[in-house]
Amino acid sequence: MQFTSDKAIYLQIKQLVMEKILREEWPADAKIPSVREFGSDIEVNPNTVMRAYDILQQDKIIYNKRGLGFFVSPDAIEIIKRERKQEFIHTDLPLLFKTMELLKIELNEIIQHYNDYKS
Amino acid sequence: MQFTSDKAIYLQIKQLVMEKILREEWPADAKIPSVREFGSDIEVNPNTVMRAYDILQQDKIIYNKRGLGFFVSPDAIEIIKRERKQEFIHTDLPLLFKTMELLKIELNEIIQHYNDYKS
Amino acid sequence: MQFTSDKAIYLQIKQLVMEKILREEWPADAKIPSVREFGSDIEVNPNTVMRAYDILQQDKIIYNKRGLGFFVSPDAIEIIKRERKQEFIHTDLPLLFKTMELLKIELNEIIQHYNDYKS
Amino acid sequence: MQFTSDKAIYLQIKQLVMEKILREEWPADAKIPSVREFGSDIEVNPNTVMRAYDILQQDKIIYNKRGLGFFVSPDAIEIIKRERKQEFIHTDLPLLFKTMELLKIELNEIIQHYNDYKS
DNA sequence: GTGGTCTAGACCACC
DNA sequence: GTGGTCTAGACCACA
Incomplete structure (x- = not known):
């Protein structure tokens, strides 16, 4: 995965996740990769992934089950x-x-x- | 004049100037406002206006006569x-x-x- | 049963149990559900239920009979x-x-x- | 400044700022301390202060002037x-x-x- | 000077 | 294993 340098990485990650959801690669209620896993996949610090997930959660596009991870919201x-x-x-x-x-x-x-x- | 905070102000000024030229509010070879004048109009630091003018000059969209000010380039x-x-x-x-x-x-x-x- | 995600689940379970006791749904010396049973009722990992029961036992709100289960303490x-x-x-x-x-x-x-x- | 350990520091900072605004210590349109300044005042990392300011800005309680700092929103x-x-x-x-x-x-x-x- | 982003690494509670 | 918070330090663009 390569990122443009003229936009914050965490925003590009947010975008990426939303596209995967739209394309139904990640269907409703499916678990999405953990911040560490996704971070190492795309070679980005887990904190940065976390920031993207945080916003997605605020937007109710993903939700969190404590200790289990993040999941795609049914009406994402x-x-x-x-x-x-x-x-x-x-x-x-x-x-x-x-x-x-x-x-x-x-x-x-x-x-x-x-x-x-x-x- | 109001500026969006998610884009550099000097770029928004550059945009503004180019629009005025395209709309022929500021026709070819006309003098455009001085950095101080324009800065106080739109409530922006003159340095910031200067930065916009600088780039516009590099792009050959405006030109400078020493001691007189900036002017719209004929082929702007x-x-x-x-x-x-x-x-x-x-x-x-x-x-x-x-x-x-x-x-x-x-x-x-x-x-x-x-x-x-x-x- | 739905849990708020901003508080530890085991604490919410502890709360839930205490409320049932206060409302006398679970009277003194009555057997309360096993961790497995209760866990499947409220869709929570039995370990997490166990953690709540543990604390309740420490607080002497419930007590344990080996092989039989947990019971409401007389002075709960x-x-x-x-x-x-x-x-x-x-x-x-x-x-x-x-x-x-x-x-x-x-x-x-x-x-x-x-x-x-x-x- | 001392913080309780049972609540995230950035949330306590957010709270602190809101109280100062409510008490009119920081009136409308006044500049609030920079993240670095406030951070060193209360002995907290600037990033943590930033996180609080970020949320306050989302809530439209403070606003930002590029390169100048954060200011109390008029209707904060x-x-x-x-x-x-x-x-x-x-x-x-x-x-x-x-x-x-x-x-x-x-x-x-x-x-x-x-x-x-x-x- | 200001915010803003990112990394690396640590520690914690929770499941 | 998971998220969540915090620090320290770096680098950048902007005013």
Whole structure:
């Protein structure tokens, strides 16, 4: 696993976990790797993994059973999608449209790129 | 002027200046505010404004006449557009499409939001 | 049975047992469930239940007959009440009063809530 | 400054800060000590102080100006009181009443202790 | 000067 | 074995 240096590692780990959940690699109520195990997998200090797990727990995306480990929350996917969609619609899209305006890019061009991407 | 705290202020200032140029609020060869003036306008330390101007000058988006101040470069718009368009197409768009995929958002929805935005 | 994750489970079990005794659900000299039975009831590892029973035995709230199981001590209620009352008066109440002071809550309001609670 | 060992230090620091704000030792928009300064004051590692500040910032009780430090949020007192009152009414009080019931303590006795406390 | 991140290593309670 | 807390020390970007 390689990390970009322009974003905090613990945030990238958070992202990584959420993607694994979305892809159902880690299904609901499944145990996720312990902080030590995951840390050694991706070559990151367990404390840093812990920080990511901590936030994920606050967001109710994972939960903890004392002495056993962290588990995927039953409604994790729903929560993640809800959060991300909010951000997408209220932050990402407006930014996209504003940039399009400034650069005088038409919608057609976006659609063109989209079709290229899908194929 | 309010700044987001999750991005360096000097970068937000740089962004702001580029937008003003793109919108032709500050046309080619026009004098832009001095670091002190602009700094007090937006309630930011002049040093921080200077840092933004420095980078803009390196990018040849503005130029300096000693003792007179900073001025918009004649080909500023062209430079900005070239830079931003690269980033837009090769970084922003792919990221957007990836998010759409994960959230199962169709292109139709984007078009819908776009029309809402334009009106 | 659900447990809060912010307190040790064995302590929550201890609490639970003491409440059952105080409510006389488990009267004096009655046999209480075996660690295995109780553990499977509340979905907790028998070792953890054992740890709670151990402490309860040390406190002389329950006693053990080898090969037969654990039983409620004749003076269990008295012991529990003595312990808890000390803690209640010298720890819980002062803390409560301090909070009331900080939040500017008057005694009247407490009495009001008490009446609501009783009805 | 001394800390109880039965509660995480960073939580006690959070508590301490909130009390200083409630007592208006640190008024609205005032700068609070830097993590290093406060850490050396109370003889705690700056990282631990940071953890407390982090949570306080999430709760919008303090805010950050990049490169300058942390400041008391204008509506900090209101937020703290709201939070604490919720907890008081929905957690502390029900627990109090339940304990009173179990220990067969009457309201009179509480009132008695309250008067003793006030004098 | 300020926060923010990360590591390494320690110690603890809990299951 | 698991999480959770804390320290010490390092490095960085930012104002």
